[in-house]
Amino acid sequence: MKLPLFPDQASTSAAQVDALYFFLTTTSFFIILLVALPMLYFLFKYRRGHPANRTPSRIPTWKFEVTWTVAPLLLAMVMFSWGARVYFNIEVPPHDAMEVNVVAKQWMWKIQHPEGNREINELHIPVGRTVKLTLASQDVIHSFFVPAFRLKQDVVPGRFVTEWFKPTKPGVYHLFCAELCGADHSKMIGSIYVMDPDQYQAWLLKGSVGDNLAQTGARLFRELGCSGCHVGNGTIRAPPLEALYGHRVPLQTGEFVLADDKYIRDSILLPNSQIAAGYDPLMPTFQGHISEEELFALIAYVKSLANQAPPLRP
Numbered sequence: 390m391k392l393p394l395f396p397d398q399a400s401t402s403a404a405q406v407d408a409l410y411f412f413l414t415t416t417s418f419f420i421i422l423l424v425a426l427p428m429l430y431f432l433f434k435y436r437r438g439h440p441a442n443r444t445p446s447r448i449p450t451w452k453f454e455v456t457w458t459v460a461p462l463l464l465a466m467v468m469f470s471w472g473a474r475v476y477f478n479i480e481v482p483p484h485d486a487m488e489v490n491v492v493a494k495q496w497m498w499k500i501q502h503p504e505g506n507r508e509i510n511e512l513h514i515p516v517g518r519t520v521k522l523t524l525a526s527q528d529v530i531h532s533f534f535v536p537a538f539r540l541k542q543d544v545v546p547g548r549f550v551t552e553w554f555k556p557t558k559p560g561v562y563h564l565f566c567a568e569l570c571g572a573d574h575s576k577m578i579g580s581i582y583v584m585d586p587d588q589y590q591a592w593l594l595k596g597s598v599g600d601n602l603a604q605t606g607a608r609l610f611r612e613l614g615c616s617g618c619h620v621g622n623g624t625i626r627a628p629p630l631e632a633l634y635g636h637r638v639p640l641q642t643g644e645f646v647l648a649d650d651k652y653i654r655d656s657i658l659l660p661n662s663q664i665a666a667g668y669d670p671l672m673p674t675f676q677g678h679i680s681e682e683e684l685f686a687l688i689a690y691v692k693s694l695a696n697q698a699p700p701l702r703p
């Protein structure tokens with residue numbers, strides 16, 4: 390019988406995390422022995438009534454001092470640099486990733502694919518592809534935890550967080566919420582389906598809803614009235630959204646800011662925090678009027694305009 394001490398290793402980071410963990414555990418165990426074994430030995434040797442040489446010894450202590458200072462220092466530096474390498478590797482997403490949005494709310498995980506597919510408490514992905522998750526919470530702090538991928542990320546309301554992983558083995562893996570988030574926290578669980586690429590394509594087509602995420606965003610853009618100011622001939626002049634995403638935006642303050650997901654999000658929810666140079670702070674906030682899922686759709690729409698030329702205006 391196999392002892393299930395470790396979950397499956399089903400992502401590229403899993404082996405790295407496990408190796409580090411194994412190193413930390415064995416090192417700690419070794420240090421425990423180093424302290425506890427002599428302690429037990431002296432306990433017996435110098436017990437009361439036992440004849441033993443109890444005259445204080447005169448060995449130069451500086452050699453011991455240097456040894457027990459330098460050796461743990463080196464060991465700690467090994468742990469630090471190894472840990473930092475693994476940390477940076479799992480925190481910085483590679484560029485070729487497919488992007489998936491995750492909205493956490495009491496008590497479910499809502500997933501959006503760029504193709505328009507949506508799922509709840511399930512995430513279907515192809516094996517061998519890097520997946521970048523952008524996570525948001527609709528209410529309280531949740532934590533997206535997939536043990537088989539060695540992936541755990543707190544999802545904090547009011548901001549985006551990102552994580553990435555590259556699944557290496559087809560299969561079904563547990564998804565947990567790892568942050569106490571209310572009465573049904575323990576039921577906020579799901580499954581990650583890692584599929585062969587052609588199975589995944591079939592799954593995408595089967596669940597196709599017509600509109601992809603950017604098209605949903607374009608519809609919202611009109612319904613919410615954004616187009617009134619941000620498109621062509623509106624009476625109020627607002628910054629055009631073409632060629633915006635991924636570019637540097639000059640602000641009224643003279644600073645520049647990169648137009649990324651966070652910037653678009655802040656511009657919708659906190660429109661007066663970063664005013665684009667040459668424009669008046671006229672935009673109303675959409676805080677409370679728009680869900681995290683709708684935000685993701687609008688961002689996808691703005692992203693889809695990134696390669697279009699801005700319209701010429703009089």
Ligand code: CUA
Pocket residue numbers: 493494496530531532566567568569570571574575577
């Ligand atoms: Cu969400 Cu616990």
